[in-house]
Amino acid sequence: MWKKVIIRVAVLLLVFFGAVFVIGKIINQGTPNTTQEMAGATQPLIYMKNEGTLLNCLHGYREEMDVTTMRDSLTPINEDRSLEIQIDPYSMKVTDVTFEVITADGEKTTENTKVTKLQTEDGYINATLQLQNPILMNKEYMLKIQLTAGGRSLYYYTRIIQQDGLHAKSYLDFANGFYERCINGDADAIATSIEADDTGDNTNFARVDIHSSSDQLCWADLKPSVFYKPTPKIKELNETTATIVMNYMISARSESGKTELYQVWEYYRMRYTDAQMYLLNFERSTIEVFNPDNDVLISKGINIGVAGKDVNYKSDKENNFFAFVQAGDLWQYDVSSGKLAQIFSFRQKTDSDARDNYEQHNMEIISVSEGGNMYFLVYGYMNRGIHEGESGVAVYFYDSAASSVEEKAFISTKQSFGLLQKDVESLAYVTQNEEGFYILVDGQVYGVDLQTRALETVVEDLKADCYVSSESGKQFAWLEENKAFDSKTLKVMDLDTRQVRDITCSDSERLRPVGFMQEDIVYGVADQGDINVEHEGQELFPMKVLKIINSEGEEVKNYAVADTYVTKGEISEKLLTLTRMKKQGSTFIEATEDHIVNHAAEEETAYGLTTQVTDRKQTETILRVGQTIRSKTPQVTRPRQLIFEGSRDVVLPESKSSEILYYVYAKGELDSIYANANTAINRAEEMLGVVVDSNQQYIWERGNKKQKVDRLDVTKFPEIIRQGNMNITQLEEALGRQVLDLSGCSLDAVLYYVSEGTPVLAKTKDGVEVISGYDLYNTIILKPGDEEARYYGLEESEEMFKEAGNIFVTYLDPVTE
Template sequence: MRERSVKLTILKTVYAILVFVLALFVISKLSNGDNADMTAKMPSATLPVVTLINGDQEVNPMHGYLSDVDVNYQRGSVFPIGQDRTLKYKINTFGETVWNISFEVRSIDGKGLVENTSITDYVESSDAITGTIQIKDLITLGNEYVLVFVMETNSGKAKYYTRFVWTEDDSRYNLDKELSFVLGFSNATFNKTEAKEYSKYLESNSEGDNTTFSKVDIHSSFNQVTWGDLNITKHTTPDVYVTDIHGQTGSFELQYRVILKDSSVTKTYNVCEYFRVRFTSDRIYLLNYERTMDYIFDSGSYSIGSNTINLGISDPDIELVESSSGSTFAFVSQNRLYSFNHAENKLAYLFGFYDTDNDDIRTRWNRHVIKILNVDEAGNVKFAVAGYMNRGLHEGRVGIAVYDYNASLNSVEEEAFIESTRSAEILTSYIDELAYVSNSNIFYCMLDQNIYEIDLIDKESKSVVDDIGAGQYKISDSKRVIAWQSSDLKSLNVMNLNTRAVSEIEAEKGDFIILLGFMGEDLIYGVVHSDDVLNDQMGNPIYAMYSLRIVDVEGNVLENYSPDGVYITGITINDNQLKISRVVKNAEGTEYESTYDDQIMNTLEVHGGSNVVTVASVDVFEKIVQITTKNEIKTKQLRVLTPYQTLFEGDRNVVVDIERNPDSNPFYYVYDLDGDVRVYSDPSSAVLDAYDAPGIVLGDNNRYVWVKGNLSRSNQIMAITRNAESYDDMTSNSPVAVCLDLILQFNGTNRDVEGMLESGAGAMTILQSSLAEAKVLDLDKCPLSAMLYYVNQDIPVMALLNNGDAMLILGFNELNTVLLDPKTGQVYKYGMKDSEELFENNGNHFITYITED
């Protein structure tokens, strides 16, 4: 009996030990394991992808939207159709079922429904549906329209958007030849012998950076464009996007992956190529070429040294945020978020839509950004994902998802989702501008040029500052402090987003206050005597500041720069250096003249992070990017984690009410070759940006405001030329009045322009009040070559001169402009270079307009 009791005691002890060990194992897996199985993995993508067929080439992949979008902000790709108005398409279903397929044709602003037709005649296979549609004869030649594919899916009704234009002939703006050139150029870069045929299209010079493969362009050397000595092969077939196309020019984007071999190690890279070409009867011209190459960092096959995390050939502009001590940090590489915890020797892959072991176009579409909001000492990371949601709970929607990574549970939980009807590109541009979370768990972001706060606990939102983007505003480097200027220029408001406290800086009596920017967290502004405000030729005020002041976050004045007899007109901030643009008054005190610049150095030490992004030179690879860490990494004991997402009931959606009248408060959208968008409240800044980018400018109605290039060889507005020849007594009116009168007559309007000018109305006011169906553009400081876009559209451009006179630009050819001198009535040719010099010496003051239809 005693022996049996002993055996029973032993069995109970063994059982207790087993239970204890098992409990420890479970707790360990839940808190520190590779995966938090109490949660769920992000679901796979489900929506089909629609492409258009050009010959045997699929182009313009379209991704599905399950929520409503503002069509007038959906730009996407474009496709020219021929005279028969037919279009071939392919629905890549990936094995999913779709039904009730149809298409819509809408006006480019989305407001007008031109056609709504069911699609019933198609060929279906296990993973695709193909067919041809014909657009009804209800469209206008040369106009762009929005084409919407609509279908029912297992995830709901999905819509797919692209643009199309009906061309005058079946060359379809020479799409076939331009595509052949672009794809041929791209393929040839992998073979130096074949590439020699394309070397004549390069403009290799000192502007090209031949020290890195992360970005090459048309100015790079032949060797650089052809991948140098890298052992590289194209891994995937390019996704081809026609991003813009006109009669003379076309823009294209290629996305694919390459494999780079280094000894026995192979690494995968994302590659994007951007082309802008011009087609003529003689040849194709390569106007712009850019290529980016970025390593796909993979936590499963990472390259980590004793104090470095290797990110290979990449753009060094890597977002990295660390905790206050630097013991933990998070970084974003190719739209994938990672964190590293020194104390626990953990590398965690926190978020990303695509996997490295497959090439699913649905998950790797790059129309979203990840913003790191906060990293604390415990390794917790708060971050936001903004743009198009490729998969998961919000697949097929555009918005901002705020997440929290809990390091102890090794799980990611959604805190809020703010849905948007704007395009993914526009939304990401706003999030690039402002995304910040306060200590009290309030998330701040900019949407449609307003600043909103979202309470991540109560799931409520409200506007903080309305129409901030329509005026002058600045945001500090940390995004913690914002400042904006009152409309009367009498005060500045400064808000600390951590404390929600708003302070006001008021100008002294008789002065104006001008917001200039931030240097780090220090605010810079200038003050102007009202008597010193003079107008330029466009009637715009010049605020010449007699003093520049720098204040800290508490309002303490750190610098009061007040040069005697010299005025400040602007600043440029570069790290710790402040460059100051200055002017002086002329002898009569009626105008400002430029004088030499000055500068202020920030003497405060700028503290970099404990963990920093560095660039190293490595032989064949030229330059690689790496994170140099604060502490030594114990590579042999390193643990790699992949957290899952926490499941929850209901939703975490937050509604933000956005109201803006685009007629009274218009915005202008600059699209780069790479699809990036920047938003401006004035057309001059937008055109200048697009001119340098190069890019295009759109208005709120999705219509072109300005396009780079695409000029015919010559054009002249003959109707105004004839009107000028018959103008009654041109010399009796002022040159400005004559120019305005001729513009109005050209548009079928007659006004007493001379009388309106004498009563104090300006040129802009007269044109806007007289041309009801047009948007008048003040394009001050834009170059003459940019103005030729409007002349090419049969829209005159008015130039104001420093002596108060005005001229009209009515035409151009490759060598000359055609100008109207209103003092003589003469229409004459003037050399292009001489014209550029003439208008530049007079400040490049231009006024023109665009029609709304």
């Protein structure tokens, strides 16, 4: 009998525990199994070689990328079409190396070759990539190197060019030498290369330039030593100039003897001559690595240290928790407990290397709750962890009570960091109910369900200048007609509720968004008859009234001044600056600026950023937390990451905007994107950069213009050019090429096209002139119908073209394979 009871009890216990196990599996489906620290970097690095000098360190991607976005470095190849490379495998076994040469637009592979000879020396793998097929001189291609390492494929990208007289080694030697002299404190040696004057800032290590003093460039009283040496990266290189960027780390000793680390970025723009090397431009930015062991808590706040102007920080509504990003690390300070938590970092405390410190990523704090919980993004190239070698946007949730970080979704992309950053800046928002995430990528607004990772396209094919979002991302507005200067409906969506409000105007009017002041939409209304779109990039949209509408649809402000029109509005924090014009007859003339202040955006002065000055570190940034900090020794925590079964990846559908866009690259990175060539050229001229289109074709380059061009052969000009026809549509039909409206550009900028062998049509008050050449003192111009060109002084030419509005037209003459 007892035996039967025992058996029954045993069976019941088995059923009970089995049920508990099954129910537990159901309840906990998708929940974390454990927590762990982020895994270290594993992937190899590849370095290019130029006459024995290492340059262009390449980081590998797990997936093949869109080659038209991979513009991070440029590598010159030898006359015999060979290129030496060095692979640092670290602990990974490399079994195969192949390479492809691809046209810059990504449309054609000209070569796909396996490297058969790999030599190992001192732990490095050396190889020579020998191109078998000819490539065009002076034309950039994409080189894709594929490694088979650790049983998987990795992809590495750099642009390549074959061209005589590039002097790459001389540029590399100059940049390396300048850096070394600065570190060694040799102020006299660099004095002849710089342009020290009153415009240089000698009070802040965060940013110095060619106008700073030689003592400031040599680190003044900081007295640093090299912690991590730079590997130069060539960004632009032509017959005339070169742009090189270097990233490295330095260390210094504090007054109390503690070690401080600093990330340093340097930008060199140089010109080579047979007589000497000229440093045309130089900038350096320095950011201190935040270290809680280095007396960072002071009575008036958190001493972030040497930092840039735009420290990314956010607090909860009650100002109890302050989160901030410094030198690629995300931190949070709990005011009440005095705890400092390092929420996220790719940098390891020990054994950190070039893979951890790769700066092709950024972080965005989305929200901080009253309990200290936080949503944040890490976007760009993933240095290590489960997404090592991937490009995308990771949505993370920090649980303050559990001291853990959970990945909610990972949106993978094939874009470079620069393009992805522009998209994230346009829109990235986690809803208040924490169930949805919205992001704009390549003109598409996507919604992601953070529970199921389901993807939804919310708005499609948005064009540049046709949408805006609020600073928080909660409000998003776009023109329904998708036309910047010809729309009558502005749609405003609350991304928390998905409710959409329509703002409309009459049939004789047009409207466009200016931006948001906090959550209030700012838009303007213009009469259709006043709008002038004759020249792209120089369009005139004179807004007779400017309106500010809050999130409830209520009008906050109606700005209208008699006979005065707003042509542009720039929003900076709580100030809206208005560019205005007055109407005289049928023409518009410049008027004074005006301003609208958003008083609701005022913050208490006890919170936010301030600075302090010391002799050794000069200007330091302080984050004020609203009260005096008494405990100077913080308790430091480093949350662990939750590990889940399965993937939380979200794959976006392949899409590419059909809109022609122009990309300005300056100082080694993507600076801005425009819908018009002339506005892009004006920006590139200001920033000393270049302009490329969506296919990576060069549109314009600063500094790559010949000193003179003898008169181009008039007989070879297309007939429509010799006729002086400036109609864009007719030119495109006749030429079969991309025609550029360069209205508003300077004469010096448009002479670049003449330098490239293409004539430029220019408007004057007496008709059209064809610019067919120039020298140091003159332009060479031709009247339509004439056979003989004439010389005209440069200053007189500038005045003549300016008087007619600087209206220029030319066309691209693409190189054919």
